[in-house]
Amino acid sequence: MLSANVSVVIALVLSLVGIGFVIYQMRRVLAEDQGNQTMREISYAIQVGAAAFLRREYTYIAVFVVVVALIVGAFINWQTALNFVVGALISASAGYLGMYVAVRANVRTAAAAARSLNDGLRVAFGSGSVMGMAVVSFGLLGLSTMFLIFTGSDLVSEISFLAGFGFGASSIALFARVGGGIYTKAADVGADLVGKVEAGIPEDDARNPAVIADNVGDNVGDVAGMGADLFESYVGSIIAASALGVTMKIMGGNTEGFVGLPFLIAGGGIIASLIGTFLVKTEENATQEQLLATLRRSVWGASGIVLVISALAVLLSGVNFNFFMAILTGLIAGNAIAFFTEYYTSYTNKPTRSIAEATETGPATTIIQGIAVGMNSTAAPVLIIAVAMLAALWFGWQATPAEVLLTNPNAAVTAGLYAVALAGVGMLSTLGVTLATDAYGPVADNAGGIAEMSHLPPEVRERTDALDSLGNTTAATGKGFAIGSAVLTALALLAAYMDTAVIESLNVLTPTVLPGLLIGAMLPFLFTALTMTAVGKAAKEIVLEVRRECKEIPGIMEGESKPDYARAVDISTRSALREMIIPGVLAVATPVVAGFLLGKEGLAGLLVGSIASGFLLAVMMANAGGAWDNAKKWIETGEMGGKGSAAHKAAVVGDTVGDPFKDTSGPSLNILIKLMSIVSLVFASAFGAGLLGF
Amino acid sequence: MLSANVSVVIALVLSLVGIGFVIYQMRRVLAEDQGNQTMREISYAIQVGAAAFLRREYTYIAVFVVVVALIVGAFINWQTALNFVVGALISASAGYLGMYVAVRANVRTAAAAARSLNDGLRVAFGSGSVMGMAVVSFGLLGLSTMFLIFTGSDLVSEISFLAGFGFGASSIALFARVGGGIYTKAADVGADLVGKVEAGIPEDDARNPAVIADNVGDNVGDVAGMGADLFESYVGSIIAASALGVTMKIMGGNTEGFVGLPFLIAGGGIIASLIGTFLVKTEENATQEQLLATLRRSVWGASGIVLVISALAVLLSGVNFNFFMAILTGLIAGNAIAFFTEYYTSYTNKPTRSIAEATETGPATTIIQGIAVGMNSTAAPVLIIAVAMLAALWFGWQATPAEVLLTNPNAAVTAGLYAVALAGVGMLSTLGVTLATDAYGPVADNAGGIAEMSHLPPEVRERTDALDSLGNTTAATGKGFAIGSAVLTALALLAAYMDTAVIESLNVLTPTVLPGLLIGAMLPFLFTALTMTAVGKAAKEIVLEVRRECKEIPGIMEGESKPDYARAVDISTRSALREMIIPGVLAVATPVVAGFLLGKEGLAGLLVGSIASGFLLAVMMANAGGAWDNAKKWIETGEMGGKGSAAHKAAVVGDTVGDPFKDTSGPSLNILIKLMSIVSLVFASAFGAGLLGF
Numbered sequence A, B: 001m002l003s004a005n006v007s008v009v010i011a012l013v014l015s016l017v018g019i020g021f022v023i024y025q026m027r028r029v030l031a032e033d034q035g036n037q038t039m040r041e042i043s044y045a046i047q048v049g050a051a052a053f054l055r056r057e058y059t060y061i062a063v064f065v066v067v068v069a070l071i072v073g074a075f076i077n078w079q080t081a082l083n084f085v086v087g088a089l090i091s092a093s094a095g096y097l098g099m100y101v102a103v104r105a106n107v108r109t110a111a112a113a114a115r116s117l118n119d120g121l122r123v124a125f126g127s128g129s130v131m132g133m134a135v136v137s138f139g140l141l142g143l144s145t146m147f148l149i150f151t152g153s154d155l156v157s158e159i160s161f162l163a164g165f166g167f168g169a170s171s172i173a174l175f176a177r178v179g180g181g182i183y184t185k186a187a188d189v190g191a192d193l194v195g196k197v198e199a200g201i202p203e204d205d206a207r208n209p210a211v212i213a214d215n216v217g218d219n220v221g222d223v224a225g226m227g228a229d230l231f232e233s234y235v236g237s238i239i240a241a242s243a244l245g246v247t248m249k250i251m252g253g254n255t256e257g258f259v260g261l262p263f264l265i266a267g268g269g270i271i272a273s274l275i276g277t278f279l280v281k282t283e284e285n286a287t288q289e290q291l292l293a294t295l296r297r298s299v300w301g302a303s304g305i306v307l308v309i310s311a312l313a314v315l316l317s318g319v320n321f322n323f324f325m326a327i328l329t330g331l332i333a334g335n336a337i338a339f340f341t342e343y344y345t346s347y348t349n350k351p352t353r354s355i356a357e358a359t360e361t362g363p364a365t366t367i368i369q370g371i372a373v374g375m376n377s378t379a380a381p382v383l384i385i386a387v388a389m390l391a392a393l394w395f396g397w398q399a400t401p402a403e404v405l406l407t408n409p410n411a412a413v414t415a416g417l418y419a420v421a422l423a424g425v426g427m428l429s430t431l432g433v434t435l436a437t438d439a440y441g442p443v444a445d446n447a448g449g450i451a452e453m454s455h456l457p458p459e460v461r462e463r464t465d466a467l468d469s470l471g472n473t474t475a476a477t478g479k480g481f482a483i484g485s486a487v488l489t490a491l492a493l494l495a496a497y498m499d500t501a502v503i504e505s506l507n508v509l510t511p512t513v514l515p516g517l518l519i520g521a522m523l524p525f526l527f528t529a530l531t532m533t534a535v536g537k538a539a540k541e542i543v544l545e546v547r548r549e550c551k552e553i554p555g556i557m558e559g560e561s562k563p564d565y566a567r568a569v570d571i572s573t574r575s576a577l578r579e580m581i582i583p584g585v586l587a588v589a590t591p592v593v594a595g596f597l598l599g600k601e602g603l604a605g606l607l608v609g610s611i612a613s614g615f616l617l618a619v620m621m622a623n624a625g626g627a628w629d630n631a632k633k634w635i636e637t638g639e640m641g642g643k644g645s646a647a648h649k650a651a652v653v654g655d656t657v658g659d660p661f662k663d664t665s666g667p668s669l670n671i672l673i674k675l676m677s678i679v680s681l682v683f684a685s686a687f688g689a690g691l692l693g694f
Helices: A004-030 A037-075 A078-115 A117-149 A155-199 A211-251 A256-278 A288-317 A322-345 A350-361 A363-376 A379-399 A402-407 A411-428 A431-453 A458-500 A513-552 A565-636 A646-686 B004-030 B037-075 B078-115 B117-149 B155-199 B211-251 B256-278 B288-317 B322-345 B350-361 B363-376 B379-399 B402-407 B411-428 B431-453 B458-500 B513-552 B565-636 B646-686
Strands: none
Touching: A004 A078, A004 A117, A004 A256, A037 A078, A037 A155, A037 A211, A037 A431, A037 A565, A037 A646, A078 A117, A078 A155, A078 A211, A078 A431, A078 A458, A117 A155, A117 A211, A117 A256, A117 A288, A117 A431, A117 A458, A155 A211, A155 A256, A155 A458, A155 A513, A155 A565, A155 A646, A211 A256, A211 A411, A211 A431, A211 A458, A211 A565, A211 A646, A256 A288, A256 A411, A256 A431, A288 A322, A288 A431, A288 A458, A322 A350, A322 A379, A322 A411, A322 A458, A322 A565, A350 A363, A350 A565, A350 A646, A350 B513, A363 A565, A363 A646, A363 B363, A363 B513, A363 B646, A379 A411, A379 A458, A379 A565, A379 B513, A402 A411, A411 A458, A431 A458, A458 A565, A458 A646, A513 A565, A513 A646, A513 B350, A513 B363, A513 B379, A513 B565, A565 A646, A565 B513, A565 B565, A646 B363, B004 B078, B004 B117, B004 B256, B037 B078, B037 B155, B037 B211, B037 B431, B037 B565, B037 B646, B078 B117, B078 B155, B078 B211, B078 B431, B078 B458, B117 B155, B117 B211, B117 B256, B117 B288, B117 B431, B117 B458, B155 B211, B155 B256, B155 B458, B155 B513, B155 B565, B155 B646, B211 B256, B211 B411, B211 B431, B211 B458, B211 B565, B211 B646, B256 B288, B256 B411, B256 B431, B288 B322, B288 B431, B288 B458, B322 B350, B322 B379, B322 B411, B322 B458, B322 B565, B350 B363, B350 B565, B350 B646, B363 B565, B363 B646, B379 B411, B379 B458, B379 B565, B402 B411, B411 B458, B431 B458, B458 B565, B458 B646, B513 B565, B513 B646, B565 B646
């Protein structure tokens, strides 16, 4: 029977092993050949642009962090405020490190791909694994350290302080996802609209003034944004499970094992992910299928290992073995959602093909079919999550001793909610490797851009395209895990909030709950509207700048003079960050305002509503966007008339609509629902009946 | 202090007055001049097509009604089954009558518009008022009669039987809305795609084989479908309020007044609506603004009258005067939602103009901006409904005597829910006239088609277009009321269900509730996906038929031979009805299956989830569709390059996407959420803990 402190120390040691791997892997990647002078110059421009964006983004966020820390310190306690700052700092560091490597790995991947496909994969995946392992190791290290620092306090307080850590991570995640998401899509649209459509130059052409901004966008959106997103999922799931572990005191025994178990699983997951990354081995001249198989082997291998470690952790923690079943449920559910995500968004299957077929009758039917596919695709994940929750709740019930149930029938629900939280931890335990298979995609994408701009032989671009398309498939898996874990974590945080706010039973017929629920369900819609229009506004400014440069700088189109890349980067940065503020503040402020107006129960209703509708919109938008993207890619393989046909033009419209769906608004919703839950948890003790509660 | 029976008898008498008006008005409309021979022939073809559709639709529905009646009779009781059949029959009759007049009023409106704009308005509005008054009078007559038939039973049973009536009405509404909605959009798309785009002939051209089907569609979708939709809203709100009236026994006094009050308000609303229709008086040469003003005067006049009558009814029923405030709240909330609906969808305001401006950068930005506007527009209605609910709950609390609160603190919630239901009744009390201002639009639209096809002078088309565009504005008001009342009614039905199923407090942390809630939130998405793809499939068949006719029948394009209109109508009918079945069965079967699997509490969670997400999707889709439509119309006034410009083409794409949003999927969601609630209410007594409940 390990005490919570011992479990956390074990987790801390394992996270240090992970950090060792990050340093080793980073050195390996950075030691790779950087290619010729042109390539280096382009890569350098991207590095400068990305660093400028992050620097300015972090300046904005720093202001926010200081203000919020003061508020939290004043109204809650200084320990939570400190945790908030540390959580924000560590999340920002993990994002910075991931991007630091990514913007340097792109040119190295291009150079390696010039040698062979496998060399390209090795470098790109190496950089992805730095990101993946950095996120989990930094997250677990930070959580463990903060837990141990306050070890003098009682267990309840220790854990409640950690909510601040989660809040800090969530704040960074939201701003990074929204800001990065706006940037990447605005630059993309700007580059495409003027470059491809108006000037008729190909993608990734050095004559396009927005081409560097476009490549920077892949890094700040898909690397830094996604890293921060999953960082907060990861720490959020651990915090929620540990917080609910404290409520397990009703089981009669001590709660140490319940609190420590999530840390042990997370630590085991780091080792499992580490072994998983080493399973990525490819033969020379491997086919696309073989590459996919090796990535799958690494993910599944890690899952197998984490299961064994979890079983051991459950035994060591001295908790009932039914909780192991809950972890298993989480892992299965994550994989099942990933399977359906791929089914709905891959062009080898019917749904995406139905969109491609709808292009025949023009853009309108393409859009209608895409939205229908997106909406249809919500059924499977919802049913999977519902079944997983029912299963976890059942295991929790099974784990409750009969004598406890006799005196406290609610104990089964408490145990069940803890099991739901563990399922979320289980789902994310292999994040180190699943994120690696996801995060290498943008590196390969960038490598392709560099290959194009520096006029490398066409087979290099073909190889990076193969890697990129492989990345799109594995990214579908990553999205499945991200969405599934977001719901489970948000629900677990909701349960932790209700426990802290002392809401024993949330009756939907309480006067403030139904209005709260409706308002909560509306927030993801409003948030999506804000982020989608933000992309449009930012894109417009970039379009105007690109047009201006094309007109005012002579000789750009002839390739005789260089466009002012830096100015396009700067404008993208400014407009994306400006547009990030309103949705960000809305997300953080709403639960606080609602808590004071509607009271603690109305706020709980609001959270329930936002989780439900946010989950559905997130799945719908991510899958519709992915399906449009791949429908276009399918047509580009020569189907339906191929590139340049009317069908292809309609597919491009679908893809353009899908871009903010899948890369800006959809993923931000995952963060929104968790952020609102964790803000509520942090401020839980401050809310009473509410001004409008009666 | 009126007894429930006396109140219902008064309502019955008032409904007969309404029926008298319907007969009088129908004779007046049918006595109008029918125009020349060509016009009569075209109108006759539309009449035949519409009748054929309704006949076949009702055949399908008859099978469904018989099967369900047997199930209800076997598992619940024969009285509920009888109510179910009568509710279905009366709803079908009201829809049939409304359409019977509409397909005859179209040609008469065209002939009247040839004389003057005001004559056109008089005939079209006359036909709309037949529909509006038929819906409310038939509904109230049916409900009152069924109530009085079972007057020997106790009050609780009497009211519970009426749930069957609502179920019958909802079933017809769902099939009529979905079937009619698929038909109208499929025929529209089919006619446009081949006629306008491929063959290059103008809209409503007699050479287009789908032109009659297109005009039939306006009637079966926008007249019969909408009539059935609001019929069920109307009776649903009365049933829900009366059912909750029974729960008011906890107030200590007798419940007769609470049960009878909704009937009295509805009866008063019939008289108010009747007076309202007479307020529609226009001067010769009235401007568009003056026409709108007269329609508004009639709606507001009716609202004023209904308030006076309601105050009287509250006094006569002997209930606390705070309940009058709840009715007032409902009326204000309905008008407020209508105001915002118009704000977001009218091209005189910023949101719709922002879509028009987005057309400049092509169809993709047009779609993104439209979806953003739709999502943005959800905020106001949700906040209005939330505030209205809070207000109603507060009035309910105020109405609860202090001595009752002492012994039963839940009494305030019960009274509050009854007040919420009354707010819904108040919102719909003037339906007779609001529906009239809404239902005349399709008649004017049809009149325009007939004018075009029979080559009447262009000023006739201009006048019918003016009427049609006026109808679009008033339709926005109608939609506001429809959506707002749907939520309040669905919530009231949910409360009635919980009372019948003996769920005293629905705790969201009960193991089955959260999974139920997520599944419930998913259903509107799935349902929307099904109805949107149904439009696509049905449209495809029509496109193929129109293409075939254009190719195989010689001389069509030269106007030398007539296309086979009947065949296009027949194909539209068959495909629309076939596509109607799966979504319809899904809606009815899901609550029953969920009730048995998840148990009565899981089902309640499912209803909460479906109401929340269904409400939001319905608002989003209706407003996005309306805004796209009007953005296109704004461009057609000459803005952004006017008709034929690239901006206009992008706007057409938006409008085409918006068509199934606003005319098929969006409005069907209103019915879906109420239908699922009423199915649950009917079967409430049959559900227990559920197979998966533990």
